[in-house]
Amino acid sequence: MPLPEILLGLLWIGVTAYVLFGGADFGGGVWDLLAGGAERGARQRALVEHSIGPVWEANHVWLIFVIVLAWTGVPSVFAAVASTLYVPLTLTALGIIARGSAFAFRKASTLLWQRRLFGAAFAFSSVVTPFFLGTVAGAIASGRVPPGIAEGDLTASWLNPTSLVSGALAVGTAAYLAAVYLTRDAQRAGDTALAAAFRRRALAAGVVVGGLSALGLAVLRADAPRLFGQLTTGAALPLLVLSVAAGVVSLALLAWTRAYLAVRVTAALAVVGLLWGWGVGQYPHLLPGVTLHEAAATPAVLAATLGALAVGALLLVPSLVWLYATFQRGDAPGEGENGSTPVAPDVRKY
C-alpha cells in the first residue's frame, strides 16, 4: 500500500479511537450534567468519575495524534481546515481546557460548592465541545472547506444543516457510547439499580442517535449529494449497512437481554461503521478538488513518521501490558463501587 494511504489509515484509526474512547468520556460528562441534584446524582457521578478518572488524559493523546498526523501527512489540508474553521475549533479548544481542568479540580476538591462548580464546568463543556467538533466534521463532509488558507466562509462553513446535524450526532453518539459503557460498568460493580438506570439511558440515547443518523442522511442528500451517493450506492454502502445493523442489534440486546458486554461491541461497531463509511465515501478527495495524493507530504516525511510510530509502538505495547496487569490484580466482581478500585474498566481505553 502506498505511504499516503497508510498514513491516512492511521489518521482515521486515530479519529476512530478518539470518537470511541474520548467520545465515551465526553458522554460521561453529558450524563454527569443530567444526573440531577448533588444527592440524587451522587452515585451516577461517582461512577462517571471512577470510570474516566485515570484515562481521560490518555484519550487526549488520540486527538493530538490526529492533529499532528494531519499537519505532518497532509499539511495544506490541515491549514485549510484550521484557518476556515477557526471559530468552532477555537470553541472546541476552550471547551477542552474547561473540561479537563474542571474535572481534575473536582477530583481534588472536597467542599460541596467547589465540587458543584467544577462539576458544572466539566459537564457543560462535555456537551458543548463534541458539538463543535461535530460541526467541523460536517463542514468537511459537506465540502464547505475549500483548499487554501481561510478561503471558506467563516460562519456558513460550520453553521449549515449538515454541520448542525453532525454536531447533534456527535453529542448523541458520545452520550450513547457512555451509557452503554457505564451500564456494563455498573453491572460489574454489582449495582443493578444503577445498571438499569444506564440501560434506560442507553436505549433512549440509541433511539435518538438512530433518528439523528436518518435525519443526517436526508440532510446529506440535499446538502452533500456526492457523499450521499457514495454512502447509499457506492463503496461505502456495506459500512453503512454494518452501522445500521449493529445499531439495531444493540437496541435489541439492550431492550431484551442483559448482555451489556456484547452491547459494547455492537455499539462501537455502529459508530465505526458510520465513521468509516464517511471516510470511504469521501476518499480519495479530502477537500473539494484536492485528492489525498495531491495533498500528501513528501515520501521521506511519511516514511520517517511511520517508522517512528512503529518504533514507538514497541515501547507503548509493553507499557500498556504492564498497566493492564497492574490494574487487573484484585479486581473481583462486586468491587469497584464508588470509585474504590479504578481497575480493568479504565484500562479499556488504552
Next chain:
Amino acid sequence: MDVFVADAVNAQNLMAARLQMALSLGWHIIVACLGVGMPAITLIAEWRGHRTGDPHLRLLARRWAKAMGVLFAVGAVSGTILSFEMGLLWPGLMGTYGEVIGLPFALEGIAFFIEAIFLGIYLYAWDRMPPVPHLLSGIPIVVAGVASAFFVVTANAWMQQPTGFDTREGRVTAVEPWAAMFNPATPPQTVHMILAAFMVAGFSMAAVYAVAMLRGRRDRYHRLGFLIPFTVAAVVTPVQIGVGDWAAHFVAENQPVKLAAMEGVFETERAVPLHLGGVAVDGELRYALEIPYGLSLLAHWNPHAEIAGLNEVPAAEHPPVNIVHWAFQIMVGLGFALLALAVWQWWAWWRRRDLPRSPWFLRAAALSGVAAVVALEAGWTVTEVGRQPWIVYGVMRTAEAVNPAPGLVYGFAGVAAVYAVLTVATVYVLRRMAREKPVPVAPQERDVTDYKVV
C-alpha cells in the same frame, strides 16, 4: 509580503495571534516545566523515604505526587490547545512547513502517551504495588517528560535554524525530517530548556517551604520539603549558566541580528562594550552602563572581535530591541542571583551541615520560585521575540504565517478570559491541597489517613 504588514486588519490580526500564542505558550511552559522537573524530585523523596523509612519523606512524596496529578492535567489540556493553535493562528506556517517539523511532534506524542500511561500507574497504583516497583514505575515519567521537552524544543530550534528541506514554487521538496529535527540550534536550545525546567521546578517547590519556614514552621517535614528541591535546583543552576553561555555563543554565530537586539548593538563595530541596562531610542542605546570590550570578549573570546549590528539588515527586519534587550538582561541577572543563592547554601552546608542562619536566606529562597519563572519567561521572550519578524528564521515572516481570517482578536479575548479563570482555579486548588490532612493521591485512596507527621 509587505502587503500583509501594510494591511491594518492583518496587522491587528497578527498582533492578536501573537498575543494569544504568547499567552497560551507562556502559560503552558510553566506547567510543562513543573511536569518535567517535579517527577524526578518526587522520586528522590520517595526513594529516600523508602530507604530511611522517614514518614516525613513519604508524606512529601505523596503530596507532591498529588499536585503532579493536577498539574499534569492542566498541562495536558493547555498543551492540546497549543496543537490547535498551530493551525488556527499560523496556517501559513503549518500548510507549508507542517511536514518538515511533523516528526518531532509525532515523537513527542509517543513520549506523552508513555508519560500518561506511567502517571496513571504511578498515581493510581501507589498502594497496590510494593515500594520498589512503584518507584521504578516513576522513572519512565521522568524520562518521557524530558524526552517530550526535547522533541518539542527541536521543532522550535528548527524555526530558529531551518534546515533539511528545499522549496520549489512555494511547496517544500526534498525534506529530510531527521536533518530538520537535529538542526544546529537543537543542542544548545534543548539542553538550556530542560535545565530551565529543573530550575523552575526545584526553586518553585522549595519556595513553598521557605515561606512556611519563615512563618515559623521549621520542623523536619518543612526542612526536608525545602532541602530536596532546593538542592536539585542548586546543582543545576551553575550548569545552566555554562549552557547559557554556550547558547549565547550559538546565537552570536548563527543569529547575529538577534544578538544585536539582545545587546542593543546598532552599528557593526570592533571591540564592542557590554551594555547593562539602557533604552533604545532612535537607533541608539541610551543610558546604558558600558563595560569596555565586554561583548566582543564574551561573544567571541576576543576583546577586538567584530560584532554585527542591527544596521546589517533593513529596519523592517529589526526585532523589537527594547523587549529583547531587557528580557535578556532580566534572564541573565536572575540566573546569577539564583546562582548566588545556591552558593550561599553550599557554603553553609559545607561549613555546618545546615541551612544558612540568616533570615535573608529564606526570604530570598521564598522569592526564588518566582525568579526562576520570570527568568524562564524572559529567556523564552528573547528566543521568540528576538527572531521577529521571522517565524522561520530568514525563510518565512510571521505576517505570512498568520491566519488572515478576520476577528482573531475575539478569539484572543476568549482565550485570555479562560486562562485567567484557569490560573486562579489552579492556584486555589493547589493551595487547598497543600493544607489537606488526609492525603489521598487518587480518589480511591480514602484509606490513607494515617499521616501523623504534620
